[in-house]
Amino acid sequence: MSGSLWVGGEEGQDTLPFIPRQRLPEDDPLAELALRLEDLIAAAVHPDEIAAIIESDGMSDAQIRAVYGHPDSFSLAEELYGRVERRYPEPLAPPAEPWHAHLGSCLLRGLVFALPGLAYVLGAPLLSGPRTTLGLPGGTIPLLAGAVTGWVWNQSLSHRAHSWLSLADRPAAVRALRLGAPLGAALSSLAALAVTGPGELPAAAFAAGQCCYLAAATALLVLGRERPLFWALLPLALGVVPGLPSFVGPVLLLVSLTAAVTLAVLTLRGEPAGPGPRGAVSPRVAASVPYGLFGLGAGVLVLYAALGDIFRHGSAGTVAGPSAVALTLSMGPAEWLLHRFRAESLAGLRATSSARGFRGSVAATVTVCIGAYLLILAGLAEAGTRLWPDAPALSGLRLATLLLIGAVLWTGLLLQSFGAAPGAALVCCTAAVAQTLALLLGAPPPTGLVVSGAAAALLAMLVCVLVGRATAHRP
Known part of the structure; x- marks a missing residue:
């Protein structure tokens, strides 16, 4: 029979028409190629993208004709584009916000920063006495000496421990705290004792307790134990209850x-302090010194804000008066606003296309943040003045x-957060x-306003110079 193929026997026997054998996928080079490049082909929006992939794979037109039966890469790309269903990947999740902070x-x-201020109310009987030669109430000098020394030491220690944490070496941070916290408590207590005058031993004992608390709080805060520390400080809240017997204050303290202190000891003992990651570079000790000096300067300025209350009230216990409490309590919102500024400045860096536009965006953000902080501080100062017993008028x-x-x-x-x-x-x-x-020379009260204003202006200039540069905002 012309035009027919016969299989399975001689002429006249039962025969079956020939059915062409279908190639299995593993025998089909085109199917194998489609399977190998499936993810890339499925994500392509045009065959030309697939042609570019084929050419980058090193296939020439001669190889394409010999192996796949298509004249060139574009023809092969169209075939592959039609074979594979479109599947576009989900968009990548935005990167984690490095400056996110929960309010x-x-x-x-x-x-946690403000509650220790109530200790001065409870410890007022320990801080009474005749005025010193500088006109300060008795007990003020050892109290300030211990506080300032403790602030300098613990600010430096906190920075060094955080430096180890930033290198993912928590055991080294724990070792630094185990050594530094007790040593700082001892040194600041000795500083308070060294300037203790006649009849000021109760104040020196209070100052030593304050130094031990600062060391314990530093260790707990660095290791993220704010909540347990809050519960440890909660008994001090009874200091606002009127009419407490005199012996209750020292007991609560x-x-x-x-x-x-017990929480700090248990926390440090419960943390591993063995060798950290190999090859870790030890942070320089000198790098922590500026943070300690900033703690010194800031602490002295806060104390001078409180000294105005001391002179008006006449008791060293007012070192934690409404001014100092407002400043310390405001550090919580201040920290959150610092994180918001860093986050908003990064968003502005992504959204603006010119250096001038970025500087304007950052200037607006920093103005809003510092304005919000000062409004909060003013509100806290007003509330503290109204609630604090016998507080001077604001x-x-x-x-x-x-x-x-x-x-x-x-x-x-803010400058510290930029290094x-x-x-x-x-x-x-x-x-x-x-x-x-100014205090030693008996300068009039407006001198403090001038000094603080000049310092604020200088720091504002440094902020404008630093945060206006886009390179300073790299996470």
Whole structure:
């Protein structure tokens, strides 16, 4: 039969028509290629993308004709494009926000910073006495000596421990805290004892307890134990209850101090302190010094804000008066606003296309953040003045000085977050020295306003120079 193929026997026997054998996928080079490049082909929006992939794979037109039966890469790409269904990958999730901070945790830290201020109310019987030669109430000098020494040491220790944590070496951070916290408590207690005068031993004992608390709180805060520390400090809240017997205050102080120190000891003992990752570079000790000096300058400025309350009230216990409490309590919102500024500046860096536009965006953001912080500080100062027993009135001069000190603290912390701690430390320490000289020379009260204003202006200039550069905002 012309045009027919017969299989299976001689002519006249049962025959079956020939059915061409279908190639299995593994025998089909085109199917194999489609399977190999399936993900790339499925994500392509045009055959030309597939042709570029084929050419980048090193296939020539001669190979394509010999193996796949298509004249060129474009023809082969069209065939592959039609064979594979479109499947586009899900868009990548946005990168984690490096400056995200939960408002609740920042407010908790603000409470942890402020609650120790109530210790001065409970410990007021220990801080009474005749005025010193400088006109300060008895007990003020050892109290300030221990506090300032402790602030310098613990700020430096906190930075060094955080430096180890940033290198993913938590055991080294724990070792630094195990050694540094007790040593700092001992040194600051000795500093308080060295300037203790006749009849000031109760104040020196209070100052030593304060030094031990600062060391314990530093270890707990670095290791993220704000909540347990808050519960340890909660007994101090009874200091606002009127009419407490005199013996209750020292008992509550001892209970809270014992709880904080015990928590710190248990936390440090429970943390591994063995060798860290191999090859880790040890952070330089000198790098932590500017942070300690900034703590010194900022602490002295806060103390001078409180000294106005001391002179008006006449008791060293007012070292934690409404001005100092407002500043310490405001550190929680200040921390959150610092994180918001860093996050918003990164968003502005992605959204703007010119250096001028970025500088304008950053200037607007920093103005809003520092304005919000100063409003919060003013509200806290007003509330503290109304609630604090026998607190002096919040006069215009006192409020202006307090807000300028707050501006110094916030801009200094902002510069620290950009790694510009030396500049912030230099300005704050210079302002602290100027305030000290003004006090010793008997300068009038507006001198503090001038000094704080000059420091705030200098730090604002440093902030404008630094944050206006896009390269400074790299995460």
